[in-house]
Amino acid sequence: MGIHKQLGVANAINASGTATPLGVSRSSPAVAAAVAAALPEFFVMEELADLASASIAKATGAEAGAVVHCTAAATTIAIAAAMAGTDPARVAALPDTTCLPNQVVLPAGHAVDYGQSNLQAVRLAGAQVVLAGSAERCSPDDLAEALASPDVACLSLVSSRLVQPGEPVDLAEAVRAAHRRGVPAIIDGAAQFPRIGELLATGADAVLISGQKYLGSPTAGLVVGAREFVAAVRAQNSGIGRGMKPTKEAIVGVLAALDEWQAADHDAWIATEAAKVEAFARKASGLPGIEARLWPDPAGLPVTRAVLTVDDPAGLAARLRAGDPPIYVMVRPDSLVLELVSLTDDEVTTILDRLVD
Numbered sequence: 535m536g537i538h539k540q541l542g543v544a545n546a547i548n549a550s551g552t553a554t555p556l557g558v559s560r561s562s563p564a565v566a567a568a569v570a571a572a573l574p575e576f577f578v579m580e581e582l583a584d585l586a587s588a589s590i591a592k593a594t595g596a597e598a599g600a601v602v603h604c605t606a607a608a609t610t611i612a613i614a615a616a617m618a619g620t621d622p623a624r625v626a627a628l629p630d631t632t633c634l635p636n637q638v639v640l641p642a643g644h645a646v647d648y649g650q651s652n653l654q655a656v657r658l659a660g661a662q663v664v665l666a667g668s669a670e671r672c673s674p675d676d677l678a679e680a681l682a683s684p685d686v687a688c689l690s691l692v693s694s695r696l697v698q699p700g701e702p703v704d705l706a707e708a709v710r711a712a713h714r715r716g717v718p719a720i721i722d723g724a725a726q727f728p729r730i731g732e733l734l735a736t737g738a739d740a741v742l743i744s745g746q747k748y749l750g751s752p753t754a755g756l757v758v759g760a761r762e763f764v765a766a767v768r769a770q771n772s773g774i775g776r777g778m779k780p781t782k783e784a785i786v787g788v789l790a791a792l793d794e795w796q797a798a799d800h801d802a803w804i805a806t807e808a809a810k811v812e813a814f815a816r817k818a819s820g821l822p823g824i825e826a827r828l829w830p831d832p833a834g835l836p837v838t839r840a841v842l843t844v845d846d847p848a849g850l851a852a853r854l855r856a857g858d859p860p861i862y863v864m865v866r867p868d869s870l871v872l873e874l875v876s877l878t879d880d881e882v883t884t885i886l887d888r889l890v891d
């Protein structure tokens with residue numbers, strides 16, 4: 535009996551991407567086996583953390599890495615690290631930032647909501663957010679002006695399809711502006727694991743990545759970057775990072791997922807996923823009342839989604855959700871957006887059958 539039947543809960547088809555309310559992603563059998571092997575055992579957690587750092591460094595080319603509970607936690611902890619460093623008294627004092635530079639500069643268009651506002655994740659560390667520019671545009675001058683304040687602790691940037699669709703901020707240029715000002719730069723690239731090399735190449739001190747999104751590990755946040763910054767992140771484990779710590783099974787799962795990632799044929803994966811979404815869009819286009827097109831990921835992730843233009847997107851999405859099995863898609867004012875990564879051929883066929891209905 536499958537786990538859903540055993541628990542009496544829905545076995546949903548998730549065509550809405552790496553969605554937190556739906557369990558995010560599917561881990562491979564090798565990752566699941568590593569997690570199961572870790573759970574009944576004790577570990578010296580510092581040893582696991584050192585191993586994770588070496589493994590993240592090897593897989594990404596960064597100097598070091600740390601695993602924390604999730605990417606939202608990674609944001610809070612990275613901001614804490616920028617403010618407190620490794621100083622035990624400062625680590626213990628947070629979120630009290632009296633006598634510490636505590637302003638975090640964020641381009642206004644990088645204020646995003648992934649189920650929580652990232653501004654709150656920053657403020658949780660005790661910091662204050664200073665928004666630079668407008669949602670449509672944050673120029674180098676806007677950024678330099680915001681960074682000029684004496685109380686700036688760091689620059690925070692986001693690489694995601696959730697950022698405002700205005701004029702994009704040049705991440706490498708923004709990082710250089712932070713470094714000219716002598717403060718670290720952090721990039722939230724939660725759903726961007728396949729682009730980690732590109733994000734690290736901006737020179738950011740830390741790139742924050744979700745393990746459970748495109749890496750397929752258990753829930754985990756990876757802080758990837760400079761040795762010194764990662765050491766400051768790990769130091770927060772005895773401060774506000776305590777409630778955001780990684781579990782032993784998460785670290786072991788991340789190690790297995792990184793091994794698998796390095797052994798994988800990424801070009802073949804991209805080709806298979808592209809063929810899956812193209813075939814789906816072609817079949818959906820043949821259905822009455824549906825116009826289908828392909829939509830490459832706007833942040834540059836090697837993932838293409840299917841956009842179905844229909845008369846009543848909200849109504850159709852509600853009917854898909856109400857059926858058996860429930861099907862979850864992304865809803866836009868004039869269309870439905872479907873991501874098929876990690877769906878089986880049977881599940882894709884089920885979606886087409888239900889669209890016919």
Ligand SMILES: *Cc1c(COP(=O)(O)O)cnc(C)c1O
Pocket residue numbers: 554604605606607646648692693694696722723724725744745754755
């Ligand atoms: C998903 C997401 C997060 C949150 O990631 P968790 O690992 O679920 O905490 C943060 N930032 C962005 C841009 C995201 O897409």
